[in-house]
Amino acid sequence: MAQPFRRIVTDHDAQGISVVRSIDTLTPQPVAPDIADFQLVWTTPSVPVDLNSGTDGISEAGLTLKGGSVIRIVDMLPGGVSPMHRSFSIDYGVVLSGVLELELDGGEVVSLHAGDIVVQRGTNHLWRNPSDTQVCRIAFVLIEAAPIVVNGRQLEEIHP
Secondary structure (H helix, E strand, C coil), X not given: CCCCEEEEEEEECCCCCEEEEEEEEECCEEEECCCEEEEEEEEECCCCCCCXXXXXXXXXXXXXXXXXXXXXXXXXXXXXXXXXEECCEEEEEXXXXXXXXXXXXXXXXXXXXXXXXXXXXXXXXXXXXXXXXXXXEEEEEEEECCCCXXXXXXXXXXXX
């Protein structure tokens, strides 16, 4: 059973004073059996963000949101392995608990632990939870980026 977390959203009142607009409890939901649970936390349709918009920040989003940003919580289940994938985005991943392995298509593997931060720059990669018993929770912030070009050749996005 996925562990819930709170989302606290701030705003301003009519006098311009800072206030808490909402406090919600969110729980990651299964997206791939035996691999991972996801919970979308907030999205923005564009960057820079319009802070005057009254949006609640939740909308449908793929791995990324074209022209915008996404934050989600991912619970990698024990033994879970994502498919190899690449998105045209810059991704900031913060390991909140557990252990996670980042594997690149060149074969390099890095073990990540709670407190580690990954800056994922459009490389082809997969995520693996090497534990037999512990869920690994990661917070990911994804912002759209231009396609990757290497030696004049545009690399392909690869979606799981």
